[in-house]
Amino acid sequence: MKRLDRTTVALLASLAALLxxxxxxxxxxxxxxxxxxxxxxxxxxxLLLMRTGLVSFGQGLYFAVGAYAAGMMPAADGLLLLLxxxxxxxxxxxxxxxxxxxxxxxxxxxxxxxFSMILYGLLVKTSALGSTDGFNVQARAxxxxxxxxxxxxxxLFALTAAAASIAAFALHRFFxxxxxxxxxxxxxxxxxxxxxxxxxxxxxxLNLVVAGVLAGLGGALTALAVGxxxxxxxxxxxxxxxxxxxxLSGTASVLAPFLGAIVLELLRSFAYEYSPNTWQLVxxxxxxxxxxxxxxxxxxxxxxxxxxxx
Amino acid sequence: MGDILAVLIDGTIxxxxxxxxxxxxxxxxxxxxxxxMAHGSLYALGAYAAASLVGTWxxxxxxxxxxxxxxxxxxxxxxxxxxxxxxRGILRVVxxxxxxxxxxxxxxxxxxxxxxxxxxxxxxSYFVSEPYALLGTVEIGPLTYPVYSAALVLAAAGTGVxxxxxxxxxxxxxxxxxxxxxxxxxxxxxxDVRKVxxxxxxxGTMLAALGGALTAPTVSxxPGMGVETIVLAFAVVVVGGLGSxxxxxxxxxxxxxxxSAAVHFFPQVELFSIxxxxxxxxxxxxxxLFVAAEARKI
Numbered sequence: 001m002k003r004l005d006r007t008t009v010a011l012l013a014s015l016a017a018l019l020x021x022x023x024x025x026x027x028x029x030x031x032x033x034x035x036x037x038x039x040x041x042x043x044x045x046x047l048l049l050m051r052t053g054l055v056s057f058g059q060g061l062y063f064a065v066g067a068y069a070a071g072m073m074p075a076a077d078g079l080l081l082l083l084x085x086x087x088x089x090x091x092x093x094x095x096x097x098x099x100x101x102x103x104x105x106x107x108x109x110x111x112x113x114x115f116s117m118i119l120y121g122l123l124v125k126t127s128a129l130g131s132t133d134g135f136n137v138q139a140r141a142x143x144x145x146x147x148x149x150x151x152x153x154x155x156l157f158a159l160t161a162a163a164a165s166i167a168a169f170a171l172h173r174f175f176x177x178x179x180x181x182x183x184x185x186x187x188x189x190x191x192x193x194x195x196x197x198x199x200x201x202x203x204x205x206l207n208l209v210v211a212g213v214l215a216g217l218g219g220a221l222t223a224l225a226v227g228x229x230x231x232x233x234x235x236x237x238x239x240x241x242x243x244x245x246x247x248l249s250g251t252a253s254v255l256a257p258f259l260g261a262i263v264l265e266l267l268r269s270f271a272y273e274y275s276p277n278t279w280q281l282v283x284x285x286x287x288x289x290x291x292x293x294x295x296x297x298x299x300x301x302x303x304x305x306x307x308x309x310x
Numbered sequence: 311m312g313d314i315l316a317v318l319i320d321g322t323i324x325x326x327x328x329x330x331x332x333x334x335x336x337x338x339x340x341x342x343x344x345x346x347m348a349h350g351s352l353y354a355l356g357a358y359a360a361a362s363l364v365g366t367w368x369x370x371x372x373x374x375x376x377x378x379x380x381x382x383x384x385x386x387x388x389x390x391x392x393x394x395x396x397x398r399g400i401l402r403v404v405x406x407x408x409x410x411x412x413x414x415x416x417x418x419x420x421x422x423x424x425x426x427x428x429x430x431x432x433x434x435s436y437f438v439s440e441p442y443a444l445l446g447t448v449e450i451g452p453l454t455y456p457v458y459s460a461a462l463v464l465a466a467a468g469t470g471v472x473x474x475x476x477x478x479x480x481x482x483x484x485x486x487x488x489x490x491x492x493x494x495x496x497x498x499x500x501x502d503v504r505k506v507x508x509x510x511x512x513x514g515t516m517l518a519a520l521g522g523a524l525t526a527p528t529v530s531x532x533p534g535m536g537v538e539t540i541v542l543a544f545a546v547v548v549v550g551g552l553g554s555x556x557x558x559x560x561x562x563x564x565x566x567x568x569x570s571a572a573v574h575f576f577p578q579v580e581l582f583s584i585x586x587x588x589x590x591x592x593x594x595x596x597x598x599l600f601v602a603a604e605a606r607k608i
Contacts (some may be wrong), residue, residue: 055410099593106345110548111592114585117541121582207381236541240417245413277428284421292403295522 007172010255014283015165022157032269034157036262037164037294038221039245043257044167044216045211046246051175051205053187054104058112059215059242061096061119062089064234066216067223068129070135078139078147078156082163082220089216090209097208101201114241123231134230137223160221167214168254174210175254183207215242244287250297311453317570319450323459326466327525329522331539331560332546333469334517340490341510342552343409344401347416349518350540351423351604352392356519357535358427360384360526361436377441379404385523389516397511402504420540428533435530442527464523469517477555486510486566490553510553551598564591 022030042063049056069088070081094116103111124132139147141277145155174180182203185193190200223229232238241264249260267286271279292301317408335349363384364377396419404415445457478485480593486495489506497503521539529535545563572583579586591599 016410055413057413099589102596103592106552107548107592107596109410109413110544111589112594113541114545114548114588117585118582118589121579122586124581149341237537243414243417246393277433278425280421281425281429284418284423284425286399287418287421288415291411291418 004142007253007255008169011165011169015161018161019158022154022161027153028269030153031159032265033262034153034160034225036039036224036265037160037258038218038225039186039242039265040258040261041164041167041218041221042215042242043220043245043249043261044164044171044254045214045255046242047249047251047254048171048183048207049211049253050246051187052183052204053244054204054207055107055246056211057109057110057236057239057243058114058116059211060234060236060239061112061116062093062212062215063219063222063238063242064119064123064229064231065089065092066164066219067137067233068123068230069216070217070220070223071135071229072129077096077144078142078159078224081139081224082159082217084219085153085223086213086217089219090112093209093215094205094214097205097212100208101205108209113239117236118237120231120234120236123234130230132231134228134232136228138227139224142224156221160225163217163221164258167217171210172254179203179206179281241283244283247287247297248290250294250299252296252299252303256297256299311414313574316453317567317574319453319455320570320573321563321567322463323455323566324570325461325562326517327521328542328546328566329466329559329562330469330524331518331521332543332550332562333447333473333555334514334521336541336547336550336553336555337473337517338511338514339547340555341486342401342507344412344416345409345552346514347413347540348396348419348423349416349514349543350538351427352388352515352518353522353539354527354531354536355392355423356388356434356522356531357526357529357531358386358431358522359388359519360523361438362431362492362527364438364441365436368438374440374444377438377444378533381441381523381526382520385520388519388523389512390435390484392519393512393515394508396515397508405507406434420536424533424536425554431533433533435532436526437530438527439557440527456528460529465520465524466562469520470555473555474494482509505520537592542584545584549591551595551601554598557598557600574603 018033025033038135042059045062046059047054066085066089070085073081073084086309096112100111100115123129129135141147142152142155142159145151147156169307175183182193182198186200186203193200193203219233222233245257245260245264251258264283267282268279271282320583331349331353335346338344338346360381363380367377367380368374400415400419403413404411442458445461447454447456448460449455471548477486485496485501485506488499491505493503498568542565546561547558548561549564550559550561564587568583568587569580572580576583
């Protein structure tokens, strides 16, 4: 049997640790972890895009599509809602990708922002979906475990942790594949990628769809965890928050987005507790500091530390 | 007929407001290659500064006629304080990085400024309607419009003409054009690019603040007023072409007219009609209406 590489081991270890510690955690911590992991999925998609050299200020679009799709589906089991959310967001991403795949740099950022704002505008004006108030989402069961109560909450947490680990592992393998390695090449020099005989547009489009599916899964899981969805999920500041986590985590590892998301949610809980009016200030200032002093994100602290040990 | 007239007038008023803000955004991008996400917060700062200044003035029992000068003074003050502060303090450190990094840096600034505003002014809303009410209203056919709106249109036209004159007719404007075309060659020819950047960013900040200051009398000044403004201004400059002044003017008109048409005929699509137009324009002209395609470098 082939030896498992370090990331896979770390992934398996953290999944096991999460699943084992779940029943012991207090309710707020379980909720915080569930939401963090769900949002980490969205950021994982952003990481994929950033490897391709693209920063999307519109991941809120797929996040909201996933959440609303899950909320509108008649299915009773959360697992099906999750699948539905992912597929719906992937389909929207495939459609938007037809256009988005032509753009780079700030034009890509702005156009993706425009798309998410279109959805926001639509949702706000759709009274059948609760306009600005949104509506409540409640799955009757999660992977056959009845929802609600401690068991339901743990089932959702386990489902989220599993989804996050599977997605991270899949992306980890994808990055090492032929197709996955084209992404940094596209970022570095598109024309040469074309000369090699690969289609830049297809690479970008594929990455967009994968990122969309991940954001949709994250959205559906967030909807199930929070129990409520509203158009704010598609607003550009939501997308900005995902970008913030991506910058904070860095693109070095598939584990980084989840770490970054947990750090953000922790920060948010404490900031809300102690100084609710300076929450954005804290986020903004830490983002500036990360960009200035840790351009490769929090994860680079680990690699530095490892180097220092050697 | 009355409907169409209303759409045209409303659209022009809205476009004037948009143009003042978008002009600042586009000039900063044109010269410095920075898409300034904090522009909306600077707009809000202008509005707050104007509301405080004019409010204090009126409450002190001074002649309200002078408040128009105070609106302008607030914009200039915000520009002179925050322009150099942000450019020297933060942006200077990250020059030379990727354009998208600049977007992230200014996004961080946006977050910081949004809360800083709340800390200074609190979360309650401010009203200073005196400059607005003072001018009264005028009747155009069957419609009644505040004269203040006409003043806004004039201010926008003045801004446009002033910028055009400043850029193409003055020595400093010509230096600016040189920097826009080629930063390195301009520096090699002895142009102080750093100074040009400082002046440009201050000017951009002033324009954002001017947009806010002129809006302050017509709305209640509340936290979060910059959040929506910035995405609208983005739509305008992306439609017109980033960095293009005529583009900003045309983009404002298009966005302004589309929005007022949507408000009058299809109110349910108002919010997203603007972004739909932006997506459509980008579909046909990927770099906006006024920017030519760039040669790719291998």
